[in-house]
Amino acid sequence: PVVTNGTLSLNTVGGGWVAGDLVGTMTASNSPVYWEITAGDVTPPYWFYCFRPSDHNLYILTSFDMTNWSAAPTANLTPPSGRSLRDPSTVKHNGTYWLAYTDAVAADEFSAVSDFAVASSSDGITFASVIQLDCSSVTGTGAGARAWNPTWFTDDDGSVHIIVVISSDATNFAHYETHPTNAGFTTWSSFTRITGTSIPNQIDGYIISP
16 A cells, blocks of 8 residues: 555555455655545455345455455345345446345245345445335235245346246246336336246246356
8 A cells, every 4th residue: 555645545456455454554754544445445346245044134245356255344234124135136237236135024034925125225335225026916925925036137238137036836936037117226017937948947047148
């Protein structure tokens, strides 16, 4: 780290600086000065979002090389009342971080659920709920309703979509597509089943564009 005209700059990323690190340098008067690195300073290019089954909180790891990972500050997200977080998926679209996740029933994460949750963030750390997306048109509302693992897909034209695993009987599962129809992601398209595969009863799939 070096100081130029009182401004801290980091001339290497080899140390893997992450938010919360304290970085020291020397001023012209030879007095030690410390900065706390924030998300706006040297931001690692790779962020990994996950959850822990023990507490269902959202966690972030960051990396400069996709090999060495460091824990970032615990993300700030409050699931809807009575729900918990599983299967987080994130995308950055038009400068906003968007998070989709299975908002499982907190008391029983594998019980019936006919929606999934979407949240947004300006910094990728503090998220605010946007919508619980109702999937009952395809899951039904019975004991077998399941809406799991909503996963983002960005198409070549820049549009974003979600692929979600759906079941109405908790036994037979299929993938469905939906996408936002406004800039605030508060309205969504109807669900379209993904067909043409030879694999029956599949879960946790995702799409890439080679």
